[in-house]
Every structure is written in structure tokens, then in C-alpha cells.
Amino acid sequence: MTGKQKKFLISGLVIAAALVLIIATGFQGNQVFYVTVDELYAKAPDLYGERIRMAGNVKEGSIDKSENQLFTRFKMVQEGKDLTIEYEGITPDMFKDGAEVIVEGTYSKEGVFHADNLMAKCASRYEADVTDMEGMKEYKEKNQGY
Numbered sequence: 778m779t780g781k782q783k784k785f786l787i788s789g790l791v792i793a794a795a796l797v798l799i800i801a802t803g804f805q806g807n808q809v810f811y812v813t814v815d816e817l818y819a820k821a822p823d824l825y826g827e828r829i830r831m832a833g834n835v836k837e838g839s840i841d842k843s844e845n846q847l848f849t850r851f852k853m854v855q856e857g858k859d860l861t862i863e864y865e866g867i868t869p870d871m872f873k874d875g876a877e878v879i880v881e882g883t884y885s886k887e888g889v890f891h892a893d894n895l896m897a898k899c900a901s902r903y904e905a906d907v908t909d910m911e912g913m914k915e916y917k918e919k920n921q922g923y
Contacts, residue, residue: 871897
């Protein structure tokens, strides 16, 4: 192997190692654990400070908002267990009692989940309002020829 080929080989290995390092650190930064409330309570000491994603329902009557509406505390229920969530920011329009939500954030030693991302899930099915079906029949009859 000539000196020029050795330089080319070493340069290639350095570039490949740098790419692997960049990709590996990029994935670690975006890694989010998905856990249930049960798993969170069971693994709590290991999960303090880790970025976590959870899904559940907003407990009825648990929503408490600050005067300026930018701080919200509520309880999220999952499989009969609940967890206190604190969120700073504007809540989605669909956020209400009983709504399905997904939160991302960290769990503290005080037993509070500090969410920095709150998403309200859309209903999986949209159903037509059947209360106005008579009006719909009249509309179809009038516009049948078009």
C-alpha cells in the first residue's frame, strides 16, 4: 500500500467515524421514553429528569388554570391511576375534562409531571349531527334536479 493510499484510507475512516458519531448523538437527543402511569410510578427513581411521553385522559373536574390562562395544572388518568401534570403555555382548543391527551416532559421527585408539550387527541370518528336530518332531506329534495 502506497503512502497516498494510506492517507486516503485514514481520511475515509475518520470521516466515517465522524458521521457515525453525529448520527448516534442526534438520535440520543431526540429519544423520548413512552411509559404508562404504572410504569412511571414503578421506575420513578430511574426516570427522574428523563424526557418522557405519556397518554391518558384528563380527570373530570381536575383542570386548574391560572388567571392569565398560561399555567395549567390537571390530573391525567390512565387505567384507574392518576398523575398530576403541570403545563405552562397555551392549551389546545380540544383540551377539556375527559379529553384524551398526550404530554411530553419530565417527572420530578415531588411527584409532579412537568409537561412542556401538551397535545389533545382528535376524536377518531366524526359523526354527523342527526338532529337536523329533516332539514337535510328537504335540501336534497329541493336540489335533486341539479
